[in-house]
Structures are given as structure tokens and as C-alpha cells.
Amino acid sequence: MSARQSGRTITNRHEVNMHKLLRKGSGQPLRDAMTAAGVTGPQLAEATRRVDTAGRGISPATVGKLTGVGKTATDSCRLRTAWLIAEALDQPLHRLFFLPSVSTDTVERSNPMARKTLAERRKALPNGLQPLLKQAELEAYYGVSNWTVDQWVKRGCPVEDTPFRGRRFDLDRVKQWIAQDQQSAADNAASA
Structure with missing residues (x-):
């Protein structure tokens, strides 16, 4: 079964098995890094274009979704997106996003529990x-x-x-x- 038949859109062959990363703190570390760098959303989008070797960068809309709050915000993105944002902000990737520990590509699409962070999934055990x-x-x-x-x-x-x-x-x-x-x-x- 090809990627197209399975419903996955592949933009280049290196993105086939990319993991989704989750932004930390509902995007607060991203917003703090933007404030420290003195950039707005559109400026960050332009900065990602400069650090992208392909020259594409991230769209201002995607930057807005990842740094935003409320119903229009999104918590996950591709590794490439997270990497370009971290590079443009000159921040380590792990300070802005939760890194995947194992391949959960199939689980992420089929299990809503996989969208929760490790801390959210962890159940309290008795006696602390x-x-x-x-x-x-x-x-x-x-x-x-x-x-x-x-x-x-x-x-x-x-x-x-x-x-x-x-x-x-x-x-x-x-x-x-x-x-x-x-x-x-x-x-x-x-x-x-």
C-alpha cells in the first residue's frame, strides 16, 4: 500500500516516518523565546525561511497556530517545522517541544490518548x-x-x-x- 493510498501525504521522501512533536506548555516557551528574540509571528516565519536550506521556511499561519492560544492553536507539528522554528529562535529543540521517545506514528493517528503528554497519561499510583x-x-x-x-x-x-x-x-x-x-x-x- 502506498502512502497516498493510506491517506498520508508525503511531500518528500525524508518525511515518510517523521514523528509529530508536541509544543511545551501550550506554546508558552515558544512565545517567551519570540519575546526574548524580539520577533513577531511573521518575522519568525521569515527567519525560518532564512535557516531552511530549501528556502521554504514555515508559513506565518503555521507559526501563528503553534504560538497561539485558544481553539485555533495546535499542539503538534512535524519535526522539520519544530527544527526550523528552534533554529530561527536560536533555541534548543527540547526547550520548545517534547521530543518523541519511540515511533508511535500509527498509534498517534488511531489513539486520541497518544495526543496527551506523558504527564497527562500517567495515572496516580497508590501511596504516592x-x-x-x-x-x-x-x-x-x-x-x-x-x-x-x-x-x-x-x-x-x-x-x-x-x-x-x-x-x-x-x-x-x-x-x-x-x-x-x-x-x-x-x-x-x-x-x-
Whole structure:
């Protein structure tokens, strides 16, 4: 079945399996970055055209939808759109958008629950328990790569034993370990 038959529109072959990214904080980080850069929506659209190697950029309407509030605003966009906006604002992508942790392309189209953020989907556990995070979720939480998390684990970052494939992390224990790791690095730098 071709992409056209499945209802997907493909504008170039590199966009076939692109994930949708969700804007953070209902677009507030985007609006804050625009204010800091001193640009309006149309100016941001023009700036995306300058950073786009193809020279297309993002339309002012799309910028308006992503930075707007209310019923006309949209929470998701393609990776290319998010990247061009982040580049034009000279901001890291992860500060403006939630990055996908796994391929959920089919799930996103068929499951309305997939449009919710991880925090919105997470159900409260009894007695204040918190669910364990997958490695991809930990990477997204801290905005780091899988290589960085692998290095943390090699240096002693706590990993929880589970019957599941892959690593699971208790966020509270990881936060505590990172604080200790940063303190020991600062102590080592001070003594050197």
C-alpha cells in the first residue's frame, strides 16, 4: 500500500516516518523565546525561511497556530517545522517541544490518548508511588541523548530491576544520583 493510498501525504521522501512533536506548555516557551528574540509571528516565519536550506521556511499561519492560544492553536507539528522554528529562535529543540521517545506514528493517528503528554497519561499510583521511566522517557525528561544515559549508567546511575526488556529508572533516585555526581565533579574540579 502506498502512502497516498493510506491517506498520508508525503511531500518528500525524508518525511515518510517523521514523528509529530508536541509544543511545551501550550506554546508558552515558544512565545517567551519570540519575546526574548524580539520577533513577531511573521518575522519568525521569515527567519525560518532564512535557516531552511530549501528556502521554504514555515508559513506565518503555521507559526501563528503553534504560538497561539485558544481553539485555533495546535499542539503538534512535524519535526522539520519544530527544527526550523528552534533554529530561527536560536533555541534548543527540547526547550520548545517534547521530543518523541519511540515511533508511535500509527498509534498517534488511531489513539486520541497518544495526543496527551506523558504527564497527562500517567495515572496516580497508590501511596504516592511513581512509575518507573523507560530510558527514552528519562532521555526526554533531561533532554539528553541515549549515549549520555549510557555514560551515567556506567558511572553508577541507579537502574531498577524489572522483568521487562530495557532499562527502567526511578526518577527520584536518578535525581539524587545526579545531584551527588555533580557535587563530586565540583569537588574534584575544586581540588584540581
